[in-house]
Amino acid sequence: MKKRMIGNLEVSEIGMGCMGFSHGYGKAPSELDSIQAIYKAYEAGCTFFDTAESYGKEQFYSGHNEQLVGKAVESFRKKIILATKLHIHNDELNNQETLYDIVFRHLQQSLKNLRTDYIDLYYLHRINENIPVEDVAKVMGQLIQEGYIKGWGLSQVTVDTLDKAHHVTPVTAVQNLYSMIERDCEKEVIPYCLKHHIGVVAFSPIGSGFLSGKVTTHTHFEGDDVRQWVPQLSKENISKNQPIIELLNQYAQKKKATLAQISLAWMLYKYPHVVPIPGSKNQERILENLNASQVILTDEEFNQLEKALHNIEIYGHRGIEESEGKTFSQNWQK
Template sequence: MKKRFIRDLEVSSIGLGCMGFSHGYGSGPDRNESIRLIRQAYHLGCTFFDTAEGYGNGSNEELVGEALKPIRDKIILATKFRIVKDSATASKETTLQQIRTHVEASLKRLRTDHIDLYYQHRVNKDIPVEEIAFSMGELIKEGKILAWGQSQATEEEIRRAHAVTPLTAIQSEYSIMERMFEKDVIPTCEELGIGFVPFSPLASGFLSGKISKDTKYEGDDVRRVITRFDRDNIIANQPLLDLITRFAESRKATPAQISLAWMLHKKDFIVPIPGSRKLERIQENLGAAEVELTDDEYDQIEEELANIEIHGNRTDEDIAKLREL
């Protein structure tokens, strides 16, 4: 497996998003099988694992902590915290204390004495980013975390936070279907030496090429409310699938691998974290690191993408509707 740097952290060029083992995509493998798959990802070359306190109300951290405990010193572990509006406080000291409570709980669930990369799981508009950045700096001094990041942050929020405590990574949605951060955030990361970690790099599985207009989703599967999975949008987005499938066939690869290879070619500080719950999918996704597009292939994809309209998207607001179903 090839390696990349997100600021000072060396990671495999493709990581593993672990959320789906606990929630978000319907019923998954049982605990023992999930642990086996996470460990298998490591043996296939993955050294970058991502979770969050909010995934399964802490159960995903517990699962990931158990799975990675035997190899904890050989991998980079990322998790996230979220402070909701009701927790907003008047001073940076009380903000720090609240965040310290979150990190201590995560450390216990993860069975570790430090977190390599600690993200703010969405930027809270009611708390100045400078307060969060100050708190992260204190936790770094204490050795509880090695580095920190933001999720779905704007260019302004990145710059303001980075000026207080340098950011190591920005984790935001990015894929060949969702490119809104190419205009300002990714160039800002490049300028400031910050890594960019795309979540949902395969557009929640859409770019696997295995989704049809008749595919059904149940339970807590977020695709029930993500508009790109509406029947009409699946049909309308067929030109995109045709494009990546054509390149996949010419390279003896899969559409998912071409989609990941496309973003790996774009910038050397981009490290996607696709989520997978089957061994063959983990093998496929990690194998994308070996599919290197030529400059001509990349330019041709970009040229054709410019003429393809993407229908539907994925928003936090839509996902929140899942609770009402």
């Protein structure tokens, strides 16, 4: 698989979101199946794996996903880029710890969970409005100097927040919601990141599965499946958003690819610093997504696709600005 740069880190042009092995898409697979899927992804050329301290729910617990990923990648840890995220909760601000102490405590637990002595990319999972982002940036800069992390990032932020942070400690990557059906990042965040050599890591690049064409009005989301809260995936909006599926079908047939692969190929063509991290708990889907790197759009195909997309109205919108206590859903944070 081809590589691209996010900040100072070289990664496979398609990464892997690992959340689904712990929660978020209904019943999680077994640990053995999850570890095998991660290894298969590595064999297929993926060198960029994304997790978070908070991924783990119901029968699992905070840190479950990190522990799973750490176990899966241990034998090839030095050959990959490992990203994880922390939350800073308000109840942590009521004691005598400094912000550095709080962040370092979270980091130490993540290092233990991931069976490593450094993190390549350490994100603030959501902005805490009670902590200036500049203060977080200063702490991240110290952690970089001390060798605990190689780079740092922010998730679900606007360009104003990003700019404040970047002026204190250069940001390596922004992990925001971005896909054909959520394109807010194209207005300001992606251009800013391109100008300042910041990577954009796109989560839910297949629109929580919608852009695969496999989600219909008859699809039932069970248990903790996050898609029951995705605005575009209400039954009404699934019906209204079918024109984009019809468009993808045209290109999928022409390129002998899947709809999901076309949506990823579009993203890779459009921006040199955007790296999608599709998430799935299904090994077949994971490998299908990674193989999107083999689907190459011509200039003419991309331009026609882009023109058609601009003429399609999308129903349902989540946006990219989220913070602690004001999130997409109380039940889920990607």
